[in-house]
Amino acid sequence: MHLDQLDRRILAELQRDGRITNQALAERVGLSATPCLRRVKLLEAAGIIKGYVAMVDQKAVDLPVSVFISIKLERQREEELDRFAGAVARWPEVMECYLMTGQRDYLLRVVCADLPAYEQFLKDKLTRLDGVASIESSFALAQVKHTNVLPIA
Incomplete structure (x- = not known):
């Protein structure tokens, strides 16, 4: 899959905040909600987006x-x-x-x-x-x- 500038902006925003709503993501990258969601689904299907996780502070869970x-x-x-x-x-x-x-x-x-x-x-x-x-x-x-x-x- 070839990544264009919109795909790259979507990826950059999702890396900063994986819990962002599709509407907010679309606004940040300059798309309407439906095409933005379509691109995210394509990025997921292509394996470029591998998943979504919560980043846990290792010290806070007693693994310092x-x-x-x-x-x-x-x-x-x-x-x-x-x-x-x-x-x-x-x-x-x-x-x-x-x-x-x-x-x-x-x-x-x-x-x-x-x-x-x-x-x-x-x-x-x-x-x-x-x-x-x-x-x-x-x-x-x-x-x-x-x-x-x-x-x-």
């Missing part, structure tokens, strides 16, 4: 610790990569996981309540995976920036 974990696997064969990715996908503590280039194979962002909770995650899950050669953890001291808004406008 963010840990960035670099993982090196023993081998980088497809089956080992798939096995690791499948395991990580089942763990709710893992907020993000990236297959990387360079010295490490994966980079994870994990959230937890405190150091003992992270230790439990490490012992019960990460270290029990076959094929993990090394694990390096870095604890975030402060979050300087976080956004889900892509610079598409």
Whole structure:
């Protein structure tokens, strides 16, 4: 699907406020309500809009610790990569996981309540995976920036 300027403005507005009414969205982007809703539905059907979520403050729900974990696997064969990715996908503590280039194979962002909770995650899950050669953890001291808004406008 080719995105024109109206589509991009719609996406920019929805990224800022996913709960905006269709009428308000239409007014902000300069369309009437019906064509605006049609475009939103097309963006959803094309998979450009993946869904709508509430952004929850991790500290407010007692998960103040963010840990960035670099993982090196023993081998980088497809089956080992798939096995690791499948395991990580089942763990709710893992907020993000990236297959990387360079010295490490994966980079994870994990959230937890405190150091003992992270230790439990490490012992019960990460270290029990076959094929993990090394694990390096870095604890975030402060979050300087976080956004889900892509610079598409």
